[in-house]
Amino acid sequence: MIIRTLALFDRFQCAAGACKDTCCVREKLELDNKTYFEYQRVIARGDPFGRRMVASISERNGVACFRMRDNGECPFLMRNHLCELYVRLGPERIAETCRKYPTFSKEYGNYREIGCRFSCPEVLRLVLTHPEKFETRVRENDTEPISFKNLDADLLPLIYPVRERFLQIAQDARNPLQATVSILLNLASRVQATIDRKKYGELAALIAPFEGDDPTGGIECETPDPELRDTTLDKLIKLHSKLEYKKQENAARLAASYKIFRSETPDDRLARERDFLAFMRDREYEYRKWIFYVLHRDLLDVVFDGDFYSRVRYAVLSTFFLFETGSLEWKSRGQFTPQMQEEVFRNYAREIDETPKNLARLQKKLNGSAFAYPKLLRAVARSADASAPSPEPVA
Ligand code: SF4
Numbered sequence: 220m221i222i223r224t225l226a227l228f229d230r231f232q233c234a235a236g237a238c239k240d241t242c243c244v245r246e247k248l249e250l251d252n253k254t255y256f257e258y259q260r261v262i263a264r265g266d267p268f269g270r271r272m273v274a275s276i277s278e279r280n281g282v283a284c285f286r287m288r289d290n291g292e293c294p295f296l297m298r299n300h301l302c303e304l305y306v307r308l309g310p311e312r313i314a315e316t317c318r319k320y321p322t323f324s325k326e327y328g329n330y331r332e333i334g335c336r337f338s339c340p341e342v343l344r345l346v347l348t349h350p351e352k353f354e355t356r357v358r359e360n361d362t363e364p365i366s367f368k369n370l371d372a373d374l375l376p377l378i379y380p381v382r383e384r385f386l387q388i389a390q391d392a393r394n395p396l397q398a399t400v401s402i403l404l405n406l407a408s409r410v411q412a413t414i415d416r417k418k419y420g421e422l423a424a425l426i427a428p429f430e431g432d433d434p435t436g437g438i439e440c441e442t443p444d445p446e447l448r449d450t451t452l453d454k455l456i457k458l459h460s461k462l463e464y465k466k467q468e469n470a471a472r473l474a475a476s477y478k479i480f481r482s483e484t485p486d487d488r489l490a491r492e493r494d495f496l497a498f499m500r501d502r503e504y505e506y507r508k509w510i511f512y513v514l515h516r517d518l519l520d521v522v523f524d525g526d527f528y529s530r531v532r533y534a535v536l537s538t539f540f541l542f543e544t545g546s547l548e549w550k551s552r553g554q555f556t557p558q559m560q561e562e563v564f565r566n567y568a569r570e571i572d573e574t575p576k577n578l579a580r581l582q583k584k585l586n587g588s589a590f591a592y593p594k595l596l597r598a599v600a601r602s603a604d605a606s607a608p609s610p611e612p613v614a
Contacts, residue, residue: 382518
């Protein structure tokens with residue numbers, strides 16, 4: 220099996236009790252069988268801690284879960300923000316979900332991909348304080364592939380280099396950010412058409428132009444349509460406003476940003492975005508990291524359902540939304556520090572990207588005509604003039 224890991228994880232260290240937004244607060248926490256079996260032995264001792272364990276675990280249809288507190292906290296989260304199970308029973312006896320977080324692992328036949336979740340503040344701190352590109356480590360072991368049964372085994376080896384090329388384009392700062400997202404969308408629609416025709420052998424030719432010196436791969440940017448950009452952004456923010464937020468302060472913050480957005484004229488918005496781009500000139504990589512994160516995690520799933528384009532569209536539109544909300548925060552608060560960006564990304568990861576109900580609702584709406592291709596290309600494009608940095612960034 221070929222195992223690919225993000226090198227970033229080598230530097231990761233859980234902040235534990237000092238974490239500003241612990242992962243021990245969540246809707247549900249399932250127990251794996253092995254851990255549950257270990258807990259049964261503790262419960263069998265019949266001591267007060269064992270009795271508390273009984274009261275803190277529920278079992279339904281053979282699946283054991285912790286009974287989370289009303290505020291979503293794990294029943295074993297202590298006041299000092301440490302895990303009582305970790306402290307009392309040791310690191311090897313905490314649930315697999317907790318042991319593995321913030322990593323995730325996905326398997327595709329003989330490939331295993333391991334990444335880190337942006338819902339963890341410590342992962343984001345590492346990501347945002349290291350402007351350099353993501354690096355991956357590749358190693359091989361003798362593990363047999365789990366199964367090729369439910370995936371398109373013909374597509375897998377041919378889509379893998381395509382996914383690599385998409386990751387490279389996302390991180391290539393020779394293209395301005397708005398050109399990057401246009402190129403990704405354009406190329407994704409061609410990849411999708413090729414997959415739909417089952418002409419997998421033609422995929423290599425689609426990415427070949429990026430092997431030369433031209434970072435655009437010969438793809439020309441669409442003529443921008445500022446009015447369409449405006450209405451698309453409006454729909455995108457409105458759509459996000461209708462999702463269910465676990466933290467009311469996140470819903471309130473979005474409502475406040477949307478209010479500012481609606482109070483601006485189209486020219487105000489263009490000027491704000493231009494000034495924010497100028498302000499973020501040396502931090503543009505933050506948005507590239509988000510695009511990379513989503514593409515790295517999601518793109519290979521195409522081998523299960525044949526859907527490539529909508530995954531790229533989600534990466535692009537979530538970035539579009541994050542850029543806009545960051546820009547609105549910058550306008551209202553007069554600053555936008557890397558710590559503020561960390562909060563914006565983390566909230567998005569927790570509330571939407573890793574909340575299946577919200578993500579499914581969002582994806583369904585993104586399939587609508589408001590975000591249809593190729594109209595979307597004109598909406599995400601910006602004119603060279605509008606992208607030029609303003610000499611006087613807004614304070
Ligand atoms: S969110 Fe990250 S840093 Fe915080 S407790 Fe969980 S793993 Fe540790």
